[in-house]
Amino acid sequence: MTFEPKIVGFLCNWCSYTGADLAGTSRIHYAANVRIIRVMCSARIDPTFVLKALHDGADGVLICGCHPGDCHYSEGNYKMMRRYPLLKALLADYGIEKDRVRLEWVSASEGQRFADIVNDMTERVRALGPSSIKTALATDMAER
């Protein structure tokens, strides 16, 4: 049986979540591996959410927000955009493969794009195999 990764998706309410809904109303099929959590704005996504998800057994984390310039709150997505490299650097220090966390812009009319991103990400994470973070973190905790 092939490995089915578990991916947590954090989607902003105004563009990306609506775009994911559009994929549904347009009946665009995609991999079932991403489970979506809605936040009001991508700026709300605390790096700890990502760490928490990886800690709790996620094999990947997908973050989606409005395209630059489209933010419902003017520039929340820029804030996410600036946090993202820091987050990636942090994850790299933990030895987490870069493909496991991904930031994408999805608008409310991009149902197909959302589906494509999910499929692509699922494939990439599947190729990486199960995340060893959960066990690593558990060992780490135990040692402390």
Added chain:
Amino acid sequence: MRIGVYLCQAGIGDVDAVNLHSIASYAANLPSVEVVRDLGLLPKVEPDAFAAEIRAESLDRLVIAGDTPGFFKPAFTRAMALAGEDPKEVRLASFNAFGASSGNGTARAKSVLACAALGVPFPLAAVPDTTAVRPGTLIVGGGISGIQAALEIADAGKQVHLVERTGTIGGHMAMFDKTFPTLDCAACILTPKMVSVGQHEMIDLMTYSEVAHISGSPGDYTIKVRKKARRVDVSACVACNVCADVCPQRVTSEFDNGIAERKAAYIPFPQAVPNAYLIDAESCTYVQSDGAKCGVCAKKCPKECIDLDQADEIVELEVGNIILATGYDVYDATKIERYNYGTLPNVLTALEFERLTNASGPTGGKIITKTKRVSKKRGEEWVFDVDEGVPPKSVAIIHCVGSRDANHNAYCSRVCCMYSLKFAHLVTEKLPGAKCYEFYIDMRAFGKGYEEFANRIKAEGTFVIRGRTAKVFAQDGQMMIRGEDIISDRLVDFPVDMVLLSVGLIPAHGSADLATMLGLATDDDGWFSELDYNASPTETERGGVFVAGACQAPKDIPDTVAQAAAVAAGVLKSIATGRGLNSRADLALSDIERRATSLVRI
């Protein structure tokens, strides 16, 4: 005071609406009027000669009266200065500006002239009495202007009846992919508003409905709305698509502007509000066969909410104010033969391209050319086929299609330059390597951030050619375009794979009927006439009737939204005080004369 009245006509508007002879004799009887002269059409007014006349008659106020007397004012002002009189004492009696070009034009023109002779601004004198206003508001048209106006009023806690002709609100904006100049996605900013309208407890949303009859008076209008048989129960439908799945009838989709098909049982687009299907009686087999055939959707509907035998229904509403937000249609490009729209498959209109490039459109936003498909049943046709269609290597965009043209519409449609630039951006962005040409006359990038946007598009590599294309034609199976590149001083004649026609805007079909129902004036092109071009751009001569958005004249989204919100001010003000203005159209000459006389002190 000695006043001279000079009738000067510029020949603008409905010049026969007023009886100049009658106006002249009226003017002669006004107090202090010493001289009345009819100078005719487009008179040559020599300031020096006139200064002599002013001196000879010792006039100290001049009134220029006519359709658009401002054209002659500088000459008279100069004459006054030369004659040593106060140049400020040149008053305009502008018939067109104050609604004397329609209805009882002569009486109105006289009142305008009386005000000018007294030195009182007409709008200050011509204020109708107030009348009690009902709290409800009717909004005709569910595009962005209707939505905006509805939300402004409903958010204030006032009842709104929003009547929309099609099966969903959203209007043209819902069809767009991106909006200029910020390129934000139309759906992202529009759909939340649509959902708000659908869920608002103060908005009575009536889609698939039309205004059938209007009676009553300002503040107290009775509206008959024909709710067309949707044949699907909106409150029960869960938009599951079963009816469309089983429906055997395919027709072209209005929402996709004909570049894709829909079923007879359909939803205009997935995010429609209300999110419910409808049965198009025109193409439904069951309805067309009087119930003899088909009816399969009703049988299969899991919610049993389809009633194919449903009939139209008339609903009566009582409202205090009416907002017209009927928007626009686009110019029929087939009327311009030289572009071969309708003959050459890859000549597309702007709205067709909007759907083509839209991520939720028939091709998922892929810009491709049409493919020929031959079938026994339908013969030869050109369709967008996502699998077989190839992206165009070159795209030409032609501005001013049907606009700024004496042979079609003489006016500028205001939005086409900017949306054409947006198209160029989408083409260069989605098809790197594809060449994109803009053929324009004047690049009208006038709004906030527009000029910067135009600069950006040019920097992105779009060839911007000053000169409107003269012809699109086929030569040896290849589409060709011919135009003059004026700045480079040469003729261009080259092959293109796709041509986009930036079609202009025309008043929405049916708006003339509404104007008739309300006794509302329209301009020569059919756009609703506002009360006062500068001072009152959203009111009309009819009390309690407002205009918002593109139905008054072509307008882009920011301007439409601003105007729609502005309309709400008039409505909310009248509801807040319980009193609204009567129709200025009904004001009698004597009323205005009396008020103007009482205001003379200023």
Added chain:
Amino acid sequence: MAIRANPKLIEELETYGAQDVSKCYHCGNCSATCPFSQDPYILPRRSMRSLQMGLERKLEGDLEPWLCYYCGECSQECPRDAEPGETMMSLRRWLTSRYDFTGISKLFYRSWRIELAAILLVAMLTGLGFFLFGLSQGNIHHYDGVNAFLPGEKIHFFDWGLAIVLLVLLLTNCARMWWFTIGRDKSKRVPLTAYIKSAYLLPMHFMTQMRYAKCERKRPWVIHLILMLSYVTMLILIMFFVKRMAAGPAIDWRVHAFGLAATVGLLGTTIFAVRGRIKKTENHYKHSHETDWMFLILLIVVAGTGILQFILHRSGLDMAANITYVVHLMSVVPMLGLEVPFSKWSHLAYRPLAMYFAEIKAEAARAEARASQGVRAPQAA
């Protein structure tokens, strides 16, 4: 070097018929619609532009107005009703007046009264002259032969005299045209070989008017060709075969067949044009300058009296034929003497010349480009 604009020129051109040129907002539609528009001669917009700005010297040197046959498609498609076709027509009138060193042409175009007066004066003088000459020299009851009211040889002598005057006038005007369009521009030298190489174009365009056939609608070309051929036929007949034409009573069909055909051609096309101008059937008939009417009326009178005197003569009504003949000459002389060098008919010479010059200039430019390798790279496409 900056060129000085002259905002007043546009007013001068109004009298030549260009009423609407200021309306043009330069969308380029007309130039791309025009079947004659082709690099390097882009018309009509460029001429419209020069005219709006009053670039007098540039306009004088332009050949573009002569390359236009007024099919009128530009005017039809013009979004501003700026009448580019009529503007080109007016420019041809204006150029005619500029080529003409006598200044007569300018007088005619700017005042139809002067033109009419001139025509009437010449007609009267001609009539008087011939009548007195006829009365003193011959017998009014006699049409042909030595004792005729107006002896053929004498008339013929007069014909040649007129022809020479005409030729001198035309040639000087043509030379001026050359000077304005080619000679004056010292920066561009046209080699003699180019003149020779393209010389065949002159008779070819003159005889076939083949460029006119490029118009989408062919009828105007056919009409124009018939008119022109009839006219030339008539001219040749009169210049070289007038004796046989006048000799009677036997009909020499080798000559008369041509004569009749030409007369029918002249009358037919003229009547067509008159009807067209009244009913405005064609684009180029929509606007009529006074000189257009003057010319048509003269043509009709010439052709009409010509055929009438022939019929009268053949019917043996010699006296009536003689009087008609005088009337005929009274219209022929002003037509040839005034219309050909100073008015509309001068285009008979200018148009083929312009096409010839245009080709020479283009060829010279091409040669220059080849020499300097300075071919402008296409910007787009």
Added chain:
Amino acid sequence: MEDLKIGVYVCNCGTNIAKVVDCDATIESASRLPGVAIARPYKYMCSNPGQEMIVADIREHGLNRVVVAACSPRMHEPTFRKALQQAGVNPYFLEMANIREQCSWVHEDGAVATEKAKALVKAAVLRVARHEPLERRSVDMCPDLLVIGGGIAGMTAALDLADAGSKIYLVERADHLGGNLARVDLTAPYLDSARDMLTDRMTRVVEHPNISLLLNSEVERLEGFVGNFQATIATKARNGNAADQVATVDVGSVVVCTGYKEFDASRITHYGYGKLPNVITSFEFEKMLREGGVETKEGKAPQYVAIIHCVGSRNLEFHAYCSRVCCMTALKYAHEVKSAVPGAYVSDIYIDMHAFGKGHEDFYRRSSEVKTLFLMYAKDDYPVIRRADAKDDCEMLIEVNESLSGETIEIPADMVILMVGMEARDDWADVAHLVNISGDKDGWFIESHPKLDPVATTTDGIYIAGACQAPKDIPDSVAQARAAAARILGRIAKGKLEIDAVFAEVDEDKCSGCRMCNELCPYTAIEFDAEKKRSHIISALCKACGACVAACPSGAIAARHFTDAQIFAQIEGVLA
């Protein structure tokens, strides 16, 4: 706290969900989750019987939390919240699991989809357990209004609200009303009298009992927040000796209508403005028109008049933007010159003719018909004006690289009118600071959304109208002013200002006073209390984006309804 009693409802949506997702298995799995008291399927949860079922269950079984697994919350969250409210439960004790748009409609494999649905339901159950009761609150809304600027926009906004009964403080720096429009003779494109238009408005303003007109005045300070501002207004004394008057007024909203100033033409040296006597600006020409003195400095009637467009606009050196009104004004001048000086020749030197509004193109055509000579130049390729020689019949010569002919052309001119563009006022930054809004790189005030909200700003209760937002003509300024009025009217109509229950809060005990969040908030909703050294969120201004919450290094800010605990629970749930 009472025991959790969660009701889980799984909607079949006919077969829309049930066809793919095994609803019974989902129910079964949900029923084993902690705190779940009841788990039931229904064919259509959104239908009346579906909602009634929830109400009945709450009443019967004492449910205190509800999870509905159905379609997107964007569709029916309000529906089910209403049902909870009806049953007497706080509406925020609801969570929806989107198992239609984001599950059954996008997956084909039933088993996989069912697993996902179970996880989504679990996430919802875990989340809802951590929900808190939230209440929509309201703050008082003062109906009175402060209008800054007495031009056409300011007067329009003031009149609309005054008519509706609000008290208006109309503050104008100058000693008269009318702003820039008072300098204009006629308006384009219908050549109506600007003076009549202003007289009408000014008379109404002056005579309105609800408008307190403060000329020679400036707003010194603005404090408070939407619905509750205190404005300090200083009025200059009429005579030099007396002290300025300072007053403080309470207002609920502020409309900023400070307009524009004209570009300083002397900055473009090519035009010789200030050096050549007969090179004048559009406003100087406007004055000539008002006074009937269209003549050169030498007192002669100009035979040649040239108009140059885009002076200071549409170029790289000064302003990249288009000033929007100058083209039409220039066309107006073409007509006016011909009227004032019959026989004059007018040249109009432009880049692109922006005749876009109602009646504009027709006006442009008429300008052509009166034989205005239009000459086109390219951006940044300025025409150059020089004195003419003695032999010339004109005062000046303008050299233009004319684009429509490709020639370099010299135009005679006796008078040159420079169409100066619009510029933000010099003190725009002070005004922006005063009312806590921002300006763009050109100094135009930034609206809340360029398309859908052109009148509001990022500071709630502060509105902008007219040319201070961007260059604008009269009808557009009037429309925008009225739009601002409408927004304020709508809020006044309700008496109170409703605040969404979802917003962020600072836990003062945890706040370290680092002020990191202060600058982050796009709505300037976060204030710093210098005394307590703590930040504080004005809930009336918060729009709940959560940017500050994620950024707070002390974890002191909580986003109501999107707390860390709730999202952590959701993460646990989806990964089950």
